[in-house]
Amino acid sequence: MPAPPSRERLVVIGNGMAGCRAVQEVLRRDPDRYEIVIFGAEPRVNYDRIMLSPVLAGEKRFEDIVINDEAWYRDNGILLHSGVTVEAIDREARTVHAAGDLSVGYDRLILATGSDPVRLPLPGAELAGVVAFRDLDDVQAMVAAAGEGGQAVVIGGGLLGIEAAYGLVRRGMAATVVHLMDVLMERQLDASAGFLLEEALAARGVETVLGASSEQILGEDGRVTGLKLTDGRILPCSLLVMAVGIRPSTGLAKAAGLDVGRGVLVDDAMRTSDPHIFAVGECLEHRGQCYGLVAPIWDMCRTLAQTLTGDEGAYAGSVLSTRLKVSGVDVFSAGEFAGGEGCEDIVFRDAGRGVYKRVVLRQGRVAGAVLFGDAADGGWYFDLMRSGAEVGDIRETLIFGQAATEGLRGLDPSAAVAAMADQAEVCGCNGVCKGTITSAIAGQGLATLEAVRAATKASASCGACTPLVEKLLKLTLGDGFQAQTGPKSVCGCTGHGHDHVRRTIVEQGLKSMPAAMQALEWTTPDGCGSCRPALNYYLLCAWPGEYRDDKQSRFINERVHANIQKDGTYSVVPRMWGGLTSAAELRAIADVVDRFAIPTVKVTGGQRIDLLGVKKDDLPAVWADLNAAGMVSGHAYAKGLRTVKTCVGSDWCRFGTQDSTGLGVRLEKFMWGSWTPAKVKLGVSGCPRNCAEATCKDIGVVCVDSGYEIHVGGAAGLHIQGTELLTKVTTEQEAIWVICAVTQLYREEGWYLERIYKWMARVGLDHIRAQTEDPDSRRTLYDRFAFSQRFSRIDPWAERVAGRHAEEFTPMSRRMEFEPT
Amino acid sequence: MTIHLLEPPVLEPPVLAPMTWTDVGAVTDIPLRGARRVPTPSGDVAVFRTGDGGVFALIDRCPHKGGPLSQGIVHGRAVTCPLHAWNIDLATGQPMGADQGKGCAPVAPLRVEEGRILLGRPR
Numbered sequence: 047m048p049a050p051p052s053r054e055r056l057v058v059i060g061n062g063m064a065g066c067r068a069v070q071e072v073l074r075r076d077p078d079r080y081e082i083v084i085f086g087a088e089p090r091v092n093y094d095r096i097m098l099s100p101v102l103a104g105e106k107r108f109e110d111i112v113i114n115d116e117a118w119y120r121d122n123g124i125l126l127h128s129g130v131t132v133e134a135i136d137r138e139a140r141t142v143h144a145a146g147d148l149s150v151g152y153d154r155l156i157l158a159t160g161s162d163p164v165r166l167p168l169p170g171a172e173l174a175g176v177v178a179f180r181d182l183d184d185v186q187a188m189v190a191a192a193g194e195g196g197q198a199v200v201i202g203g204g205l206l207g208i209e210a211a212y213g214l215v216r217r218g219m220a221a222t223v224v225h226l227m228d229v230l231m232e233r234q235l236d237a238s239a240g241f242l243l244e245e246a247l248a249a250r251g252v253e254t255v256l257g258a259s260s261e262q263i264l265g266e267d268g269r270v271t272g273l274k275l276t277d278g279r280i281l282p283c284s285l286l287v288m289a290v291g292i293r294p295s296t297g298l299a300k301a302a303g304l305d306v307g308r309g310v311l312v313d314d315a316m317r318t319s320d321p322h323i324f325a326v327g328e329c330l331e332h333r334g335q336c337y338g339l340v341a342p343i344w345d346m347c348r349t350l351a352q353t354l355t356g357d358e359g360a361y362a363g364s365v366l367s368t369r370l371k372v373s374g375v376d377v378f379s380a381g382e383f384a385g386g387e388g389c390e391d392i393v394f395r396d397a398g399r400g401v402y403k404r405v406v407l408r409q410g411r412v413a414g415a416v417l418f419g420d421a422a423d424g425g426w427y428f429d430l431m432r433s434g435a436e437v438g439d440i441r442e443t444l445i446f447g448q449a450a451t452e453g454l455r456g457l458d459p460s461a462a463v464a465a466m467a468d469q470a471e472v473c474g475c476n477g478v479c480k481g482t483i484t485s486a487i488a489g490q491g492l493a494t495l496e497a498v499r500a501a502t503k504a505s506a507s508c509g510a511c512t513p514l515v516e517k518l519l520k521l522t523l524g525d526g527f528q529a530q531t532g533p534k535s536v537c538g539c540t541g542h543g544h545d546h547v548r549r550t551i552v553e554q555g556l557k558s559m560p561a562a563m564q565a566l567e568w569t570t571p572d573g574c575g576s577c578r579p580a581l582n583y584y585l586l587c588a589w590p591g592e593y594r595d596d597k598q599s600r601f602i603n604e605r606v607h608a609n610i611q612k613d614g615t616y617s618v619v620p621r622m623w624g625g626l627t628s629a630a631e632l633r634a635i636a637d638v639v640d641r642f643a644i645p646t647v648k649v650t651g652g653q654r655i656d657l658l659g660v661k662k663d664d665l666p667a668v669w670a671d672l673n674a675a676g677m678v679s680g681h682a683y684a685k686g687l688r689t690v691k692t693c694v695g696s697d698w699c700r701f702g703t704q705d706s707t708g709l710g711v712r713l714e715k716f717m718w719g720s721w722t723p724a725k726v727k728l729g730v731s732g733c734p735r736n737c738a739e740a741t742c743k744d745i746g747v748v749c750v751d752s753g754y755e756i757h758v759g760g761a762a763g764l765h766i767q768g769t770e771l772l773t774k775v776t777t778e779q780e781a782i783w784v785i786c787a788v789t790q791l792y793r794e795e796g797w798y799l800e801r802i803y804k805w806m807a808r809v810g811l812d813h814i815r816a817q818t819e820d821p822d823s824r825r826t827l828y829d830r831f832a833f834s835q836r837f838s839r840i841d842p843w844a845e846r847v848a849g850r851h852a853e854e855f856t857p858m859s860r861r862m863e864f865e866p867t
Numbered sequence: 868m869t870i871h872l873l874e875p876p877v878l879e880p881p882v883l884a885p886m887t888w889t890d891v892g893a894v895t896d897i898p899l900r901g902a903r904r905v906p907t908p909s910g911d912v913a914v915f916r917t918g919d920g921g922v923f924a925l926i927d928r929c930p931h932k933g934g935p936l937s938q939g940i941v942h943g944r945a946v947t948c949p950l951h952a953w954n955i956d957l958a959t960g961q962p963m964g965a966d967q968g969k970g971c972a973p974v975a976p977l978r979v980e981e982g983r984i985l986l987g988r989p990r
């Protein structure tokens with residue numbers, strides 16, 4: 047079809063999503079206006095780039111994702127130079143020059159060059175087997191590599207990296223995603239949803255390594271063999287995919303002298319700084335914003351086509367949306383969730399179905415939402431967010447979604463419950479309908495929440511529906527119903543009590559904080575200052591050597607291994623085993639005091655020396671000096687073993703019956719470093735005169751001629767409480783066994799912050815006695831304690847002197863320390 | 868299964884008083900649910916990073932008795948002061964719950980650009 051000479055020529059550089067869509071939009075408006083020429087560097091027709099992920103995963107073939115086949119170009123009289131890269135634009139002559147000495151003049155020119163994948167400048171980046179994930183060639187290279195099996199590493203835990211890893215696993219490779227941040231897809235997901243995604247991926251065979259930065263790509267004979275991380279770890283691999291981001295492809299535009307920022311700058315009509323040249327797609331920057339998704343590109347293409355066919359179009363920016371294309375993983379994320387002033391979270395978790403929902407409200411309106419596992423209401427939240435509607439009156443039911451909210455709208459709560467259909471689900475966790483509950487109440491004569499839980503399982507899991515079940519009881523029984531209270535919950539983040547939490551952690555093998563919060567259906571995204579330290583302790587106690595302590599969930603004293611003082615300085619208390627010290631230790635302490643100008647030195651009530659007023663940044667250096675003299679942390683800050691107070695005993699005292707000092711030292715040396723629900727203090731007295739005050743300690747030993755009396759449950763702080771006699775043993779070894787067994791029982795049963803005397807009041811002395819007098823049970827308790835101690839008897843000071851958590855003891859930056867001059 | 872993932876909207880940068888901005892480090896220099904200190908001639912600034920990646924800066928002094936907020940436990944968008952456990956809203960510096968209305972820890976000017984944290988000093 048020869049073009050009539052009157053037609054203007056429209057040249058498009060880039061045969062991708064944006065270039066072809068722009069042409070389609072122009073043709074739709076005015077099919078005869080332009081003679082159209084398209085250049086595409088890729089040797090193929092226009093295809094749907096976002097579907098490369100399913101192609102990689104083997105769920106689609108290339109033929110399935112072609113958008114415009116050869117017939118389309120032919121039928122529309124478009125000349126496609128495929129596999130031809132444009133090398134220069136001559137704006138004076140209005141001509142583009144392409145590879146192979148091809149030059150084509152234009153009246154209007156569209157830049158649709160997309161973006162280039164960012165390649166990290168790591169040593170080894172040029173090795174064979176290192177690929178990006180951008181076009182069909184990359185996919186073919188990955189599919190070929192996957193044919194050989196083996197291990198792939200993907201750098202980048204964003205959308206692309208995850209889809210690449212998932213695809214490679216589907217193709218039979220083992221794949222690991224290495225991500226710099228601590229949360230997958232951190233721009234779209236919060237930590238809880240990111241954790242669930244991590245688990246969902248693990249279930250599909252994709253491993254993740256978070257918080258990892260890459261140092262070097264290793265190779266042999268020019269081929270990649272592994273990735274080395276900055277922490278020294280090496281991940282072996284035969285294929286390495288870099289999916290760390292994209293950069294607008296602006297080289298041509300820059301060389302032609304067009305205005306370029308991060309992308310080619312365009313106005314609202316999609317025009318560049320040259321009125322004959324336009325841009326669409328990922329290559330451009332509009333109002334300071336570059337886009338990396340297709341939805342905005344469709345908007346841009348409409349505007350551009352308007353401009354090119356006579357009306358001046360106006361593009362105002364887009365709201366972004368995309369999909370994670372991993373089969374069976376249902377995720378939605380919209381708006382902000384890193385909040386700000388006046389933000390409020392509503393969280394719902396359903397452990398049974400693996401659901402996590404979080405809606406963020408700001409000044410009574412929806413500001414954002416993250417949904418995992420059930421994204422059905424995503425669109426609804428998104429509409430509420432965009433319309434900025436007040437949601438105060440539907441706040442209570444908002445998190446349960448549109449159906450629940452609209453079903454109850456406008457009704458007062460009791461009427462709403464009465465109006466609910468019998469088939470309506472009340473308890474989402476256990477799938478119990480209203481009818482089942484009301485007929486159980488009437489039919490079985492149930493009168494309490496507990497009874498309903500036992501009979502129907504409603505409200506027996508997360509407890510979110512408890513108010514609803516109580517209303518049903520009230521409705522069915524009238525005034526005969528009285529609300530009751532269950533066990534005290536850990537904190538406001540959960541309805542569960544400590545026992546239930548501890549049991550669930552062990553029974554379900556929960557080994558991380560996000561896993562526990564999900565399984566126990568926490569109602570906040572990341573807990574609070576009360577429950578996090580408790581969970582951290584419960585996990586640490588349940589999985590010694592396995593659970594990685596979460597330092598951010600430790601109270602400051604335990605995080606920095608010193609006691610914070612009223613002025614923000616710290617106190618340092620080294621251990622003096624059993625209250626013994628020596629000239630060398632005292633000399634070292636004196637030297638430290640001088641060297642760091644420590645203002646106060648005090649003998650504590652626990653038979654050791656406290657150095658008060660140490661600056662935080664000096665702590666590691668102070669510890670280094672104390673370590674050098676053989677002293678370790680006294681854990682004066684710990685919910686753990688504090689002091690073992692002793693008296694001089696049979697070594698010196700004229701009344702001493704046994705070696706109380708020696709036993710105290712032995713106990714302290716075996717038990718130090720152990721974490722417990724609350725602090726634990728021991729005392730060992732050499733005779734019933736009890737100079738070590740053993741009978742007001744958590745565990746005390748009173749030596750007598752015939753052996754050792756072991757006492758438990760004393761305190762002399764907020765409450766003065768004498769101990770109870772637990773048992774009497776004849777040898778020192780038995781005394782150590784019993785004491786460690788009691789401690790372990792307390793470690794396993796105590797509620798966080800509950801001291802031994804309170805635990806004893808709750809479980810009873812008889813229970814403790816039964817567990818520690820029976821030789822088998824005593825033995826296993828002792829063994830568990832000894833096992834846990836293998837990982838605990840490590841001086842936290844020495845670890846920090848060696849550089850652990852160094853960032854804790856140095857300011858983030860000293861660049862603002864002084865007035866600018 | 869259809870999945871929608873919508874990126875956070877791009878917010879217009881707030882209009883700010885004339886400031887000198889100092890780059891004090893990368894967002895990832897602060898642990899998740901943690902804080903770091905930046906000393907200045909008028910005392911420390913505490914820079915916090917929440918579990919969902921938000922970054923906030925407050926003058927490092929609790930409105931109660933001056934406790935160093937940078938040493939507290941960060942949860943949600945709040946920090947619990949290490950001295951007497953007041954909860955402070957990171958976005959406003961206001962005490963929350965029962966202590967609401969009892970003073971505040973001033974918010975420090977902060978910008979986050981391409982993963983870097985900038986603190987402002989009025990010019």
Ligand code: SRM
Nearest residue numbers: 609617649650651652653654682688761762763764765801
């Ligand atoms: C330093 C010391 C006072 C002194 O100058 O002697 C001390 C100092 C503190 N005690 Fe104590 N207690 C000290 C011996 C005691 C004793 C005496 C003893 O251990 O023989 C008791 C009574 C015995 C007991 O524990 O039952 C004692 C009962 C308490 C209590 C009340 C505990 C209770 O359950 O009733 C608290 C509050 C708490 O732990 O919640 C407490 C808390 C504190 C804290 C940690 C307050 C705090 O949370 O910041 C103080 C820390 C100061 C610091 O930075 O060093 N301190 N405290 C003693 C350190 C002992 C050591 O070497 O580790």
Ligand SMILES: Cc1cc2nc3c(=O)[nH]c(=O)nc-3n(C[C@H](O)[C@H](O)[C@H](O)COP(=O)(O)OP(=O)(O)OC[C@H]3O[C@@H](n4cnc5c(N)ncnc54)[C@H](O)[C@@H]3O)c2cc1C
Nearest residue numbers: 060062063064087095096131132159160327328338339340
């Ligand atoms: C694997 C993958 C999955 C994705 N998934 C999603 C998703 O789920 N949702 C979503 O919204 N977005 C997704 N995206 C992003 C989306 O594909 C891009 O936003 C979109 O393709 C950008 O369109 P574009 O036309 O600007 O660039 P492109 O589609 O990249 O087209 C640019 C074309 O220009 C050509 N070109 C460049 N320079 C020249 C030159 N000098 N001469 C000739 N030709 C040249 C290039 O070869 C390329 O073919 C995904 C991207 C990838 C790679």
Ligand code: SF4
Nearest residue numbers: 611612650651763764
């Ligand atoms: S008695 Fe009170 S003031 Fe004295 S050290 Fe113990 S907690 Fe502090």
Ligand code: FES
Nearest residue numbers: 929931932934948
């Ligand atoms: S100083 Fe912060 S709570 Fe008291």
